[in-house]
Amino acid sequence: MKKWLQALRRNLVALMRRPGAALSVIFLLAITLAAIFADFLPLDPLRQRVANALMPPNGTNWFGTDELGRDIIARVVYGARTSLITAAGAVAIAAAVGVPIGLVAGFFGGWRDAVLMRFIDVLLALPGILFAMAMIAVLGRSQLAALIAVGVTGIPSFARITRAQVLALRKRDFVTAVESFGGSSGYNMFRTILPNSWSPILVQVVVLSSVAILLEAALAFLGVGVPPPTPSWGEMLRTGKNYLYEAPYYAILPGIVLTLTILSFDTIGRALTEILEDRHDTGAGLKPEGSKA
């Protein structure tokens, strides 16, 4: 629908007025574009030149090479792909499952609410990293496993945010009005309440993206992330730490990029919350929920 695109544009404009948030948007945009168009760049993350292993920064390899002589910049750029795909997939899963659960639980209340929210409580009780490792143990080391694991741990936050939003909107007159001229519950949930709930959900998307990237990196750091030789920031940090004496620059670039990415997502999330709280046109100004794994 074009209405929420408008809202999205409005939020984006408001974001660009804040210097910190604007820098974050630009940084993430750059990372994303680099990840998407990496194939067209003169970078190859897999080409090994063992003779050039652990080279310090130089003219051809601006941030040096790794233990197999692969270009670190290339691996960081392709690593962004891994991170962003994991984040996008995880957020998609979490939102696709969590939002409808929250909608139904909040809208109907009663036993549906009790059953669904107890299920959410169970999910919430699972420690993210342990659950992810268990998933990987079952599904094997793959990007899909990491993505599903992160996605499932993100479901509760979406369900709870949406439910809180529905509860705030459920008793508003414009929802009752739709009921009064004969709109069905489904119409009310998806056509009236959901479009009014995009703002906090959007904030949650941003917040969960950073959680997902961090969790993916953590899994890779523990050696259970995407299988080699696919590049991943966490994987690079893990290997890089073994060469901290010989090649201290190894871990610098992936570390900086990872930190900046997380920082950018969080900055945008915080700015969005403030922007949406200032604006009174939709329901309750809700803080994003979600703890760092």
Next chain:
Amino acid sequence: MDAGTVTTVGNGSVSEPVLSVRGLEVDFVGSGHPVPVVRGVDFDVYPNEVLCIVGESGSGKSVTALAVSGLLPETARIRGSIGLNGTDVTSADDETLRMMRGQEVGFIFQDPATTLNPVLPVGRQITEGQLAHGRLKPADAPARAVELLREVDIADPEGRANQYPHEFSGGMRQRAVIAMAMAGKPKLIIADEPTTALDVTVQAQVLAVLARRQAETGAAVILITHDLGVVAEVADRVAVMYGGRIVETGPVGDIFKSPKHPYTSALLQSIPRIDATEARLEPIPGTPPTPAALPTGCTFHPRCMLGNGRPRCQSEDPALRPVGPTQMAACHYAEEPRPTPQAATVRSAPAPRTGGEPLLAIDDLKVHFPIRKGILRRVVGHVRAVDGVTLSVDPGETVSLVGESGCGKTTTARTVMGLIKATSGDVRFEGRSIVGLSRGAMRKARRQMQYVFQDPFSSLNPVLAVEDIIAEPLRIHGLYDEMGGDKRIAELMDMVGLSRTMFGRFAREFSGGQKQRIGIARALALQPKLLILDEPVAALDVSIQAQVLNLLQDLQKELNLAYLFVAHNLSVVRHISDRVAVMYLGRIVEESERDALYDSPVHPYTQSLLSAAPVPNPEGRRARRRIVLEGEIPNPAKPPPGCTFHPRCFRATERCRSEVPAFLPYPGLPTRAACHHAGPLRPEEVPGPARDLEMVR
């Protein structure tokens, strides 16, 4: 400017003003340009007088009061002088202000529910300020609290002092706030809409207490309100504010009798009156200006009949100047005769009831909400929100349901609409029962009746553009194209007086009155025969109410609509209704044709309600005697036995305590009433001056 430097007060003596405000200007500095909210206000308040500041939203009346008390937020920039007993408030430091607030000024805010701290006993709160100022020894505080509560007529003050605010009813809370404001014997009391959140019978109690305490202490009172009825009841002098300035000031009698400023006179003509019926309202065109976008010159000129577009009004902001011996007005042409209002179109007398099939028939409708307790959610009782309502609405007729909050009028309306499930009883629309219909059948039935909500700010979906809001009922019923699509929407917008150029705008871009028009257009989209109007003008500014009421009357004539009109405002109800039903605690206690009900009510509750309603006529207030009802509406979960009104009734006898009165026709009148002792009000039943509000004047 000398805004009444010398004023004689009630006792005829001349005295120094308690408060003297000169050239007060307040700007709010936000992110953009500073917004001028108050633009040069001068006034004085003398001991033992009540100054009412009247104005609509955005007129700057509340900000003026906050400036006087030094309570403005930091984003406000203040210029001018505010002299309170010789101290200048604008330049005072925090400590002086703090002392001043305890001793010189007392405050009464609009909502007593938020003024009191919920975790402190009421008794402790009302003496807290005096303790903090060291004017009361901690050991004496409990006794003083009891004394203060007794002074504001709270029954059992010893017991009540230890209770928490949630154990107090709304009226008692506001009286406790008055006690708190009076605790330091301040010389000035500022009351900001003190009764707006209260019901009319409770409002009468609170105003009576405020007036009596004021007379006893000789304090000066600034009462801020939008309700001209309240002004006429309590004011000595009036200051009318518009667009951040005082546009007229003078003694209350003169202002009401011969208003000099065109805004004041237009305002007086635009309010529905409980003491007159037939005249069509003369609404003020347009909407009150917002402080961020004030018109040039005289801020009232775009809406003014007198100025009539004269260039001087558009370029020069008129100064407040004396017009006549007692009044001052800010108008270039205040002395000119008013353009005579258009010949009042008389509302045709209600058509005699046809006796045919009513459009809507409600038959012994009951709605009980279960109260559940404990982990097992066992039902321990019922809230009898609606407890046996029988009412019918004929085609083209307006029937009003009137009553105080909690009487079940909105629940009745929503149950008729099918938004709440009926516990028992029947609702028939055109002869067919609509209770317990299947989803599909209910959907069809709903096409014939539509609901207009009280609060236009929350009843429109904020993410939809105006045309989509109005089209939504058509789309839901799949009739959008069949009914003519965009053309139908444009037609509906014309019908309610909205311009087609507003297509594509969102709800938040409209003013309150426009939003309510959108709500009405949406309700008309499906061509219903019945509109259920739930307090449709209660949330609107006074000058906008008249516009919407006239629109409703025009639409009714044009489309032969029937209205079920739910309201608490007796003046509005008298203006718009053919028949009126008065509800009390879930039941209709009296129902009659409009004039019969207002002119010769027979149920004691109706009589008290009518007597408590403030009349915008200061002349009459000395002659008027009012019945001030004791107590408040009982808890509908535990209604009193017998007649539910008996604990507050001045006619109650033993029989009323045990036997529920039947709802029976009253001989000689088109009235039905549920009372064992129904009958006209006898003179000896009206309390003597000892209980009267006017005693103190």
